[in-house]
Amino acid sequence: MRLIRQAIFGLMMCLPSMGHAETAFSLEVQASQDPSLDSVVRSTVLSAQILDEPDITAQDIVAAAQADYARIVEALYAKGYYGPVVRIRIDGREAASILPLATPAQVSLVEINVDPGPAFQFGTAKIGPLPKGSVPPEGFQPGKPALAGEVRSAAVAAIADWRETGHAKAQLGAQSVVARHDAERLDVTLRVDPGQRLQFGKINVTGETRVRGSRVRQIAGLPQGEVFRASDVDEAAQRLRATGTFRSVQVIEADTANPDGTLDMTLDVVDRKRRRLGYGAELSSTEGGTLSAYWLHRNLLGGAERFRFDAEISQLGGQSTGGADASIKARLDKPAVHGPDTALFVLGSLDYLDEPSFRERKISLGFGVSQKFSKALIGEVGLSVTRTEITDLFLPVTASGSHPKRTINFVSLPTALTWDTRDVALNATSGVFAKLQLEPFSGSDNTGNGAQLKFDLRGYHAIGQTSDTVLAARFQLGALAGPQADDAPPAFLFYSGGGGSVRGQPYQSLGITQGTATLGGRSFLGLSGELRQAVTDTISVVGFADAGYIGSESFADGSGSWHSGAGLGLRYDTSIGPIRLDVAAPVSGSTGSGIQFYIGIGQAF
Numbered sequence: 001m002r003l004i005r006q007a008i009f010g011l012m013m014c015l016p017s018m019g020h021a022e023t024a025f026s027l028e029v030q031a032s033q034d035p036s037l038d039s040v041v042r043s044t045v046l047s048a049q050i051l052d053e054p055d056i057t058a059q060d061i062v063a064a065a066q067a068d069y070a071r072i073v074e075a076l077y078a079k080g081y082y083g084p085v086v087r088i089r090i091d092g093r094e095a096a097s098i099l100p101l102a103t104p105a106q107v108s109l110v111e112i113n114v115d116p117g118p119a120f121q122f123g124t125a126k127i128g129p130l131p132k133g134s135v136p137p138e139g140f141q142p143g144k145p146a147l148a149g150e151v152r153s154a155a156v157a158a159i160a161d162w163r164e165t166g167h168a169k170a171q172l173g174a175q176s177v178v179a180r181h182d183a184e185r186l187d188v189t190l191r192v193d194p195g196q197r198l199q200f201g202k203i204n205v206t207g208e209t210r211v212r213g214s215r216v217r218q219i220a221g222l223p224q225g226e227v228f229r230a231s232d233v234d235e236a237a238q239r240l241r242a243t244g245t246f247r248s249v250q251v252i253e254a255d256t257a258n259p260d261g262t263l264d265m266t267l268d269v270v271d272r273k274r275r276r277l278g279y280g281a282e283l284s285s286t287e288g289g290t291l292s293a294y295w296l297h298r299n300l301l302g303g304a305e306r307f308r309f310d311a312e313i314s315q316l317g318g319q320s321t322g323g324a325d326a327s328i329k330a331r332l333d334k335p336a337v338h339g340p341d342t343a344l345f346v347l348g349s350l351d352y353l354d355e356p357s358f359r360e361r362k363i364s365l366g367f368g369v370s371q372k373f374s375k376a377l378i379g380e381v382g383l384s385v386t387r388t389e390i391t392d393l394f395l396p397v398t399a400s401g402s403h404p405k406r407t408i409n410f411v412s413l414p415t416a417l418t419w420d421t422r423d424v425a426l427n428a429t430s431g432v433f434a435k436l437q438l439e440p441f442s443g444s445d446n447t448g449n450g451a452q453l454k455f456d457l458r459g460y461h462a463i464g465q466t467s468d469t470v471l472a473a474r475f476q477l478g479a480l481a482g483p484q485a486d487d488a489p490p491a492f493l494f495y496s497g498g499g500g501s502v503r504g505q506p507y508q509s510l511g512i513t514q515g516t517a518t519l520g521g522r523s524f525l526g527l528s529g530e531l532r533q534a535v536t537d538t539i540s541v542v543g544f545a546d547a548g549y550i551g552s553e554s555f556a557d558g559s560g561s562w563h564s565g566a567g568l569g570l571r572y573d574t575s576i577g578p579i580r581l582d583v584a585a586p587v588s589g590s591t592g593s594g595i596q597f598y599i600g601i602g603q604a605f
Contacts (some may be wrong), residue, residue: 034220037079037116044068044075047110054319058107065095065110076116078149082179083117084188107219118554120571122145123185127154129192134161146186154188162194162204163230170254170265198228198400201254201262207269211245215303216267219243220251221340228263236340238375240269243335244305247272274299282600287498287507288318306333323354323509345382350604353490355393355508357517362388362492368414385409388489394517406491410443422460425579426602429467441482443489452484458605474605476526481554485512485519485573490560493520496548496563497591499598501526503546504565509591512552512560521550521560528605532571542569544582544604563589565596569604577602 046064052055055479065088076084088095089111091104096105125140139147140154155172162170173191180187203222205213220236233251240249248270257263279293292312300307310329315321331347346367353360368382387409395404416436422431437454441447456479463469478494485493495501495508502510511518530544544567551560567584582598598604 014343017433037076037081037114038073040074040079041112041114043158044071045112046071047112050479051276058105059103061107061110062090062095062103064100065090065112066098068112069096074113074148076114079116080119080121080145080147080186081116082120082146083181085115085117087111087113089495091264116182120179120183120184120186121178122146122150122188123183124187124189125154126188126194127158127190130158130193131161131165131167131194134158148189151190156194158190158192160230161436162192162489163228166199166227167194168198168228168230168231169257171195183314185300196257196261198257198261198263200224200226200228200232201258201260201264203420204264204266205269206266207248209246209269209300210274210299211269211271211273211304212302215336216240216269217371219304219336220267221336221341222251225262233265234447236267239340240267243298243304244306245272245298246270249278264312272298280501280601282598284416284499284507284598285519285596286319287321288324289316290314291316300332300526302540304335307331307456315507318507320360322356323593325351325353325355327351337369343370344368345370345387355429355490357511357514357519359391359393359396360388362386376419376421378420380414382414382419384412385413386412386489388491390490393429394514394519406445408440408443408445408447410447410489412441422458427459427471427573428458428603429462429470430460432460439490439492443483446487447483447489448487450480450488450492453477453479453481470530470532472530472532472603472605474526474528476524476528477556479555480522480526485522485552487515488522493522494524494550495520496524496526496550499582499600499604502548502563502565503544503582503598503604504567504592504596505548505589506592506596507565510561510563510589512547512548512550521552521558522554523549523551525549525556530569532603538573540571540573540578542571542582543567544584545587546584547588561589563591565592565597571603580604 007300009477014570017140035291045068047061050064068088069086072086090107122142122144125138125142127136130292136154137157145502150381159170159172171193171329173193176189178187200222201224203224205216209216219239220221221239222232222236225473232262237249240246246269250268252266252268254264274297276296282290284286290312292310294308294310297307299305308331312327314325316324319420327349329347329349330567331345334344336342337344346363351360351362364384366382366384366385368380370380372378384525389405389407391405397403417436419432419434422433423430435456440451442449457475459473461471463471480488495511497505497509498507513520519568520532525548527547528544530542532540532542534540542588545564547562548566549556549560549562553559562589566587567582569580569582571578571580580598582604584596585594586592
């Protein structure tokens, strides 16, 4: 017999008359032909988990030991061992033989000995019937390790496949599981009862909500009268959650189908608080401070409309950034305006920018629609009207004693496609984020017609299974076709430097030279890389390097200028995202010197 001595626990009683034990134990493990079983059994044993708990009684120890028989056997089944022998002795007595009313007054030693027996393989592995095109999991095949989890996975997958083809009440029927110990084989035959093929029936709405029932059904988008699909149920719940209106969302299937082959559904929703007030702050050694606040209403008109009002003041006390900038923005989003995945938005903004080379007062109004094509892909298209008044500080003062001013009116068609597979938006460890923006415009005066292009690509990769080490990379591209830099609206030009592009370089320090002034360029490239390493559950350190390019040409051709920076950072995870501290210095270029620091919420990208 291959006897594996898994663990020896010594438990010393300090108050025997009261049944209390002061735990002091040693743990010895003898390796087997499958060393992984050592850690499996050790992590499963309940007796080990209670050792550090205060005021452990002898009764607690006996109860834990008696529960460990089933826990160990179940853990070994999961690993394909179906003939284990488990012995648990308490001071020499088999734990299973100790009666509830005959618990010893004290316990000094618990011994757990496990002989796992041979590892089994599947002899017979059958499940059916299955819908057309469905196949059992790769691990549920004759000759494969007979893991209990593979049997469960096969059953779950078969039922899920039937539910996706309209059989909402599919369930597991007759089961045959036979362990042939002489051949070390497990024979498994599972029969699935798919039941009747159903259609979506009546859609009911319940719960504590102020949203109209018709709008709840419209947002959920369950296709009443069409064939039932489990993925439609999941998507309905996701659409309702995505509005941000509901604290709780449940899509409940009726227990039984209707005589006409339909299955009624219930959308049970509970509202969040309708109003919310938030605020934020950031600090940079060169860009100065930023203060922001917002007010949010989650159900403005009774149809889950989301209205948000934002206000921000930035560049407070910044070095060489001009004066303070200010903006006020409002946006209304209405979900499910033409089908459940199409939303309407209306927005407006007022902006004042005080930059070293210009001052700008701008008002914009616009509207548009967004379309969710899949879980990862979203598209937007809109129409915007903008009026901007610009004072060109880089031009000489006129006879009137002021810098030249110009007013531009333009109409634009902002469009965007976003692909997002990140696991967590504010602190991603895997996935890809890509956003392509194109904004054609037609303006007055010398601005004329043109288009701005932006592309932002980010990737994340965790090294190892724990995600403690993460590689993150970012590529940015910008291009402006049409007007020259001194005729274009400033918002369409590009700069590099600062927390949003190249850390370690002063804010917007890299542009193109116009006389003695620096203007934004018409082309931009940005490269960033980070290595993030977790130190504790809440603290991480980061090493990073950034580089940026600005050119006067419409599309980067290498004739412009580069600069770069690098540094170290610290992250402290909170419920709203990591608090970020970055310290960086220039590496190349002539746009800056010295140390810069940045404080904010969320990763840099």
